[in-house]
Amino acid sequence: MPELKMAKKPCWRLCVHTNYRTEHMSVYRDNTLGVQKEAVVPYRNGKPCNGKTYYSIDGDKREFRSEEELMAALTAKGAAKC
Numbered sequence: 001m002p003e004l005k006m007a008k009k010p011c012w013r014l015c016v017h018t019n020y021r022t023e024h025m026s027v028y029r030d031n032t033l034g035v036q037k038e039a040v041v042p043y044r045n046g047k048p049c050n051g052k053t054y055y056s057i058d059g060d061k062r063e064f065r066s067e068e069e070l071m072a073a074l075t076a077k078g079a080a081k082c
Contacts, residue, residue: 007074010035010067024048034058035070 010030017026021043028037034057041051054063055070057077064070 007071007078008033009071010037012037033074035074037067 010033012028012030015027015029018024023040023042025041026039028039029035036056036058038054038056039051040054042049052065054065055067056063057070057073060073060077062073064073
């Protein structure tokens with residue numbers, strides 16, 4: 001059985017950052033791997049609250065809640081190409 005090769009970690013680059021009255025949102029991309037990370041942080045009374053981060057792969061409808069889940073999906077996707 002061939003050894004499963006781990007996917008390369010993304011090199012995130014900030015693409016968009018927006019500030020709204022009630023939340024801030026940042027979008028990061030790695031175009032080489034075709035992945036995206038979105039961080040949403042709600043604000044209450046001018047102070048940040050617990051935010052959420054979402055990860056996605058271009059052309060894949062799934063949404064991942066951690067970078068580890070994203071890396072596992074990229075690794076599996078790479079293995080599927082072999």
